[in-house]
Structure formats: C-alpha cells, structure tokens
Amino acid sequence: MEILDGTKRKDPLQKHDPIFHRDFSKKYPVIDYGKGVYLFDTDSKKYLDASSGAVAANLGHGIEAIADAMAEQAKKAAFVHTLRFETQVQYELAREISDMAPDPLRYVYFTSGGSEANESALKLARQYHRDRGNKEKYLNIGRWQSYHGNTMGSLSVGGDVKRRQPYTPSLIKTDHVYSPYCHRCPYHQNEEHCGRSEQLHCVGELERLIIETGPEFISSFICEPIVGSQQGAVVPPEDYLKQVRALCDRYDILMIVDEVMTGFGRTGTHFAIEQFGAIPDILTFGKGVSGGYAPLAGMIVSEHVVESLKRNGQGKFIHGFTFSGHPVSVAAGLAAVRYYKDQRVLDNCRKQGEYLVQALQVLQARHRSIGQIRGRGLLVGFELMKDRDQDVFYPPEYGASELLNQQAMKLGAIFYPGAGTIDGKQGDHLLIGPPLTITSDEMNEVIHILDLALTEFEQLDQV
Ligand SMILES: Cc1ncc(COP(=O)(O)O)c(C=O)c1O
Structure with missing residues (x-):
C-alpha cells in the first residue's frame, strides 16, 4: 500500500495560495x-x-469580558457531546434566552449557524406532525425574497433566486409566496386599500396556496419578520404576522420565524416579533447571540411543541450536530447576552x-x-x-x-x-x-x- 506523505512540501516556495476564496476573482484585504x-x-x-x-x-x-469568558471555558472543558453531557454555561445561556423570549417560547436548542438552526426547525416541525399521527404533513412553505441559509433544506425554503438556481434540481420540494413588499407589491395591490381590508392580499394568497395544496400535507411556514439581506430591511404591515399566525392555527401548520438577523436587539427589541404581536411556534436565532465572537445559533421552541415531543415522540428529537451547544461558543453567548443587558x-x-x-x-x-x-x-x-x-x-x-x-x-x-x-x-x-x-x-x-x-x-x- 502506498502511503501518501502530506508533509512533503508541494510548494517549497509557498507561491500557491491555499485559501479556497469566496470569490477567486477578488483580492481580499487581510x-x-x-x-x-x-x-x-x-x-x-x-x-x-x-x-x-x-x-x-x-x-x-x-470586548475583553467576552474573550475572557471564552478562554476560561476553553481551559475548563473545551468540548462535551450533548448526547452524553450538558454544561453549566449551556444551562445559563438557555435560561437567559428563554427569559428574553415571549411566552410560550421556552426551550432553547443550540446549533453553530443560522442555516443549521433553520434546518433544525424544519425537521422539528416534521417530527411534531409525524409524532401526532399526521404522517402526510411534510411540505414547507417559504417566501420569495427571504433568506434562510445555504444548506439544502434552508436554501429550499428560502427565496433567494440567485443562490437557488445552480442547485434547483437538488432542492427539496417547497412552495413559496411573495413577501409583503407593499411599496412595490408583487401582487400589484394598492397599499392603502389592502391595509384596510380584513385580510392582507398576500396573506390571502398564502391561504389559497394552503387550501389548493391541501393543509393535510403542510408542515410549516417560515419567514423573516423583517426581510434582511434579500430586500434591505423591508418591514411588513402591522397585521401581517398576526394574520399569518391565525392561518397557521387554522390549518395546523407550525409557524417558524427566522430571527437569525433580526434577533438580539438588532431591530430595537430583543426579537422583532415583539413589535408585531405574533408569537411563532419556533423562533430561530444566530449571528448577534454571541456578538459574532463564536459560531452560535439555535431555536427557541414553544412549550406545546416540546410537550408533544415528550408525549408522542419518546422525548427525543431525531436530529443533532456534534457542535450543538459547544461550551466555548455558549460561553461567548452568555457573556455577550450579559453585555447587551449591562451596557x-x-x-x-x-x-x-x-x-x-x-x-x-x-x-x-x-x-x-x-x-x-x-x-x-x-x-x-x-x-x-x-x-x-x-x-x-x-x-x-x-x-x-x-x-x-x-x-x-x-x-x-x-x-x-x-x-x-x-x-x-x-x-x-x-x-x-x-x-x-x-x-x-x-x-x-x-x-x-x-x-x-x-x-x-x-x-x-x-x-
Ligand atoms: C435571516 C437569515 N437566516 C439564516 C441565515 C443563515 O445563517 P448562517 O449563515 O449563520 O448559516 C442568515 C444569514 O445571513 C440570515 O440572514
């Protein structure tokens, strides 16, 4: 057997740049x-x-307090596997986040990034329905012009046309509606008139899609509360999320709100949903939770979803990542969340x-x-x-x-x-x-x- 010796220098003069760049046509400042x-x-x-x-x-x-908290945790226990153990920092951060979120969002599940958080939410929704005997509920509805991540599941529910196109054949079957960009309504409605009607036109379109597809097949609806990277901070009409909440209740669909960008104070409240009076079944977060000091994200799950998991799913979410709840990331998150409060x-x-x-x-x-x-x-x-x-x-x-x-x-x-x-x-x-x-x-x-x-x-x- 030939053993390949990777220690031999391929490039003795080190002329070759080993980074797989985001864009090979660009030169990046260091x-x-x-x-x-x-x-x-x-x-x-x-x-x-x-x-x-x-x-x-x-x-x-x-911010030294965050860097120090990470270093302290790395010295204590750098990694534990959440299949076997939990850590004090994980508990404390989950408690802080749970207290921050409006009821009945209570249980905090950690991941490393926002895409993973949304993947987790989509899978949890599917398991929730399956555990309750609704085995046909598998389809997710997303929105055009929303971004939920770059993994296959999150890309499928997302509506970023350019990012989706190269992977179209591999995407998971998902339906999409347009988001409420009232200033340039994709459904060509008059903003003032639409706002006065009992149901916003775009919510009506969502309902039509649900009825035509068959609510018995639909597992979840996912959206950003305020569209971030795809549209540049488009705020929905006041009642939009409330009306979506009502539809999800009517048709037994889990509502997932992606606060990966908007969460942790970015829009002036802990979570953007606080400004719209609608509470999802699952809220995903990321980015700001650790202030960017470590890869950390996750989801906050409503009590009834967790109760169902305990009652109907033997208490086990069939899912998980090696780095879920990584102690050093979670320590960064805990120090960051305290900093948000103290300052x-x-x-x-x-x-x-x-x-x-x-x-x-x-x-x-x-x-x-x-x-x-x-x-x-x-x-x-x-x-x-x-x-x-x-x-x-x-x-x-x-x-x-x-x-x-x-x-x-x-x-x-x-x-x-x-x-x-x-x-x-x-x-x-x-x-x-x-x-x-x-x-x-x-x-x-x-x-x-x-x-x-x-x-x-x-x-x-x-x-
Ligand atoms: C709203 C939203 N959801 C999900 C993601 C994906 O997060 P990540 O890049 O951490 O996987 C992003 C990232 O920009 C985002 O803005």
Whole structure:
C-alpha cells in the first residue's frame, strides 16, 4: 500500500495560495485586528464596519469580558457531546434566552449557524406532525425574497433566486409566496386599500396556496419578520404576522420565524416579533447571540411543541450536530447576552437607528439614487436607484450596490450591498447595520462616508 506523505512540501516556495476564496476573482484585504466598530487590515487601513460583518458582530470588536469568558471555558472543558453531557454555561445561556423570549417560547436548542438552526426547525416541525399521527404533513412553505441559509433544506425554503438556481434540481420540494413588499407589491395591490381590508392580499394568497395544496400535507411556514439581506430591511404591515399566525392555527401548520438577523436587539427589541404581536411556534436565532465572537445559533421552541415531543415522540428529537451547544461558543453567548443587558445596548440601538433614518432622509434630498428608506432599529436599508424621481433602477448587470460599496470601502466604510430587491433579479438596495454599540460620532462618520461614496457613485454612472 502506498502511503501518501502530506508533509512533503508541494510548494517549497509557498507561491500557491491555499485559501479556497469566496470569490477567486477578488483580492481580499487581510484583517489584523478590530476595535469597537473599526477593523484594521495588515496595511493599516481602517474600516468602519457599518455592516457588522454580515450583521453579526453586533457588539463590535475587542470586548475583553467576552474573550475572557471564552478562554476560561476553553481551559475548563473545551468540548462535551450533548448526547452524553450538558454544561453549566449551556444551562445559563438557555435560561437567559428563554427569559428574553415571549411566552410560550421556552426551550432553547443550540446549533453553530443560522442555516443549521433553520434546518433544525424544519425537521422539528416534521417530527411534531409525524409524532401526532399526521404522517402526510411534510411540505414547507417559504417566501420569495427571504433568506434562510445555504444548506439544502434552508436554501429550499428560502427565496433567494440567485443562490437557488445552480442547485434547483437538488432542492427539496417547497412552495413559496411573495413577501409583503407593499411599496412595490408583487401582487400589484394598492397599499392603502389592502391595509384596510380584513385580510392582507398576500396573506390571502398564502391561504389559497394552503387550501389548493391541501393543509393535510403542510408542515410549516417560515419567514423573516423583517426581510434582511434579500430586500434591505423591508418591514411588513402591522397585521401581517398576526394574520399569518391565525392561518397557521387554522390549518395546523407550525409557524417558524427566522430571527437569525433580526434577533438580539438588532431591530430595537430583543426579537422583532415583539413589535408585531405574533408569537411563532419556533423562533430561530444566530449571528448577534454571541456578538459574532463564536459560531452560535439555535431555536427557541414553544412549550406545546416540546410537550408533544415528550408525549408522542419518546422525548427525543431525531436530529443533532456534534457542535450543538459547544461550551466555548455558549460561553461567548452568555457573556455577550450579559453585555447587551449591562451596557443597555438596545437603548443605544433605538436611539442611533432613529438618528440614522433622519440623516438618510437629509441625504435623500441631495442624492437621486436614494429611493425608499426603511427598517427598524439598526437594521436600516434603502433602495439604490438610478433615478428615484423617474422610479428607475440600474440594470442588474451594472452591479450598482456592489459598486457603491466598493466606493465606500475605498473611503473607509463597509456596508451590506444587495441586488435582486424587486423580484430576485431587478433592483438594488444597501443595508446598513453597524454594531449596536456605535456612538453618535461614529454614526456621523458613517453618514459622511456614505454621502461621499454616493456622490462618487452617481458621478461614475455609466449606464
Ligand atoms: C435571516 C437569515 N437566516 C439564516 C441565515 C443563515 O445563517 P448562517 O449563515 O449563520 O448559516 C442568515 C444569514 O445571513 C440570515 O440572514
């Protein structure tokens, strides 16, 4: 047998770059360290991270209490398998999160990332129905223009057209409805008129789909409460989630709300659902729970779902990951959640969020490229347009939002660009989601750089 010796240098001069890059056509700056809202690369260039990475580094960089808590836990017990053991930090964080969530959301299940959290929720919904004798309930309904992750299950229920397309043949059968983008209603309804009717048109469409498919086949409905990366902070009408809740109750469908981006204070409350008066059966979270200090996510499960699991499923969820409840990640989460509380981070988020929207309204008067401004807390977005007054977007191939973000990066700030805002292909937006700890001076810097970047972007206009 030939044994391959991997220790022999393949590349003695180390010319070959071993990283499998996100995009091999790009050259990425290398980050040396971060402090607060800033990142510094190895060429000493400073970036104000107005996107918190992927809206994950909610507390900014360099918080010693979180780093210390992780180090302490790593020294104590770096890993235990949740099939055999639990840890004190896991218990304490679950308690904190359970207390934070509205009743009857009570039981906390940990995963490493948001995609895993949504996979877990879809599987739990399926098991819930099966355990109760409803073996035919297997289909999930998602929404176009919502993002729930990149694993096959989460990608299938998600509605990100570009990410789905290469994998279409392998996706799990799912039905989709449109999300309530009232400003450009995909069902061509009049916003005011629709809002006054007893049932919103898009909720009616969801009901029609349920009836036509047969509620006996439908397991869950999943949505983001406020659409993040796909549409740039689109807020639903006040009653939307309540009406969806009522449908789910009527047809015995579990309601899953994906708060991976919106959770942990991002929209000004612990969870965005608090602002809409509807409580799902399963709420998924991620990103901000550890302030981005460690891979951590999960789901909060309603009492009746867990009661069913105990009664009808022998108490076992047939699922699990090696790194579920990883002690070091959970220790980071516990320290982060305490930091949110102690530093009154949500108060700052609301204050800075209001200020940001007002400042964007001022910029809007100067920049024809700023269309509708929307969002809650520090999840704020705007439509990036060629000409707002003529209601014209840039063609998709122009890559407008990416271009604007590149201008901003040169000037020292990072935003979260997005495209396909209207229908998965047309339209651009820019999402702004700085750490929730941002100060007023830092926010002024964000606005100033955005102003300059927009000016350069508009002058560049080559379409
Ligand atoms: C709303 C939402 N759900 C799920 C995910 C997937 O999370 P992860 O990338 O941690 O798997 C994301 C990530 O951007 C998200 O924004």
